[in-house]
Amino acid sequence: MTFFTELGRYLLLIKGMFSRPENTKMYWKELMHQCAEIGLGALGIVVIISFFMGAVSALQTAYQLTNPLFPKSTIAQIVRDTVILEFAPTLVCIVLAGVIGSKIASELGNMRVTEQIDALEIMGINTKTYLVLPKILAGLLMIPMLVIIAAALGIWGGKVAGVMSGVLAPNIYDQGLLENFLPYNVFFALSKAYTFAFLISSIPAYYGYYVQGGSLEIGRASTKAVVVSCVAILFADYLLAALLLQ
């Protein structure tokens, strides 16, 4: 299948999601279920990754910043900006593409292969609206929150590592966090988070929804969904940096 055929089918899937729900209460229930699955399901890994990401970034910055002319508070600035601009939105979203993306693709793929999607269709339910839309909406609601948590924990991790290793004092770190702070960076990070959230949830949904075959194909679709999501995230990351960081 060519790239344009796949892109066309993907866009048609997105377009097909927008129809009137058969029963708003059931759709709301499904949305809440997906929010819990995506948000709480990925919280643990996000906490661990972001803490160590900040910690390692603080120690490596301190290792490279040997010139005595630079104040120690610069370490905090560098940690803050790298975590907010790149690590929290991009690195965490790439991890989430693996965690959430494979889950979405395999769940939908399994439903397709075991004819559960057909069963819903025959009941008169728009499966794109009922199965795909709540996942994308849940992704758009929960992933930016996870990115915010990741940024906060990453910065805190940097402080813990810096203080525990004796690189800098806690008050110096706090002082450095406030120096030259640009609120626009947070806007940029959130723009990336929303864009990546859409990609992380919609691309695996596409691959899962259109699976044909058996368990082997579900596995393949799941892997492909993660790979394509990661590439799409990196591409979008470059595009957003080029557009928004002028």
Add this chain to the structure above:
Amino acid sequence: MIEVKNIKKSFGEKVIVNDVSVKMDDGKCNLIIGTSGSGKTVFMKCLVGLFEPDNGEILYDGRNFLSMTVEEKKDIRKQIGMLFQGSALFDSLTVEQNIMFPLNMFTTENHSNKIKRANEVLERVNLEGANKKFPAELSGGMKKRVGIARAIVLNPKYLFCDEPNSGLDPQTSLVIDKLIQEITVEYNITTVINTHDMNSVMEIGDHIMYLHQGLKEWEGTNKEIIYSKSEMLNEFIFASEFLRDAKDMRMLEESGKIDNDRNMEDIMNVEGPIIPPNDKENS
């Protein structure tokens, strides 16, 4: 009643269903039989709207399904129940939640009424007390019965069953067949069944259509199938020696030459030929 007129469906160059027309009446089990790859499943998927035929008409009580708007199709689909080959139960939901799913989606009944209705249909399929079990905890036959319960919970006018006996032992197959037949008569449903199971053909085939390479080769009842002269059909239905013997026995029984209700040992103990000599000469 479902009326199909000149349905054709192809995938690329390959024609899967070719110009098939058939009428399926209310209160009857309409069986579609044929070898693997003969187009049975594609034909059924065209009927329920999972595939769009290339041409032809599908009339549900006189209304053409193919020319309906999306909303009209949704209304028809609410009157359709379907039992899938693998049951297609929702893994993450209990038996009760599976059965209540269509009720939750399409009715405004209160919770206790929905539970009551779920229990009614569970009782109808002899699965009382299985409410809180998950599909993974059920046997193949139980899954099929839950699938039937879910299919009939909204009192459908049309019931579609894709290979309802696949993977089941002969005894459980009989139970499922009887259940489908009883429900069909009880609710006056138009039931369409895709099957390979010859027992089903002989037991519940009120109306049978035989498909071969996408074409309708034969149509009739389970009584008529025994006397069919179609070679292809006979090769398919009475493939084994055992089934050919069973056919002969059924023919003898139908013509009143033997009484199959008698104990076979009694028949065997009768001295001399079972068929009177005159009849034997004639045959």
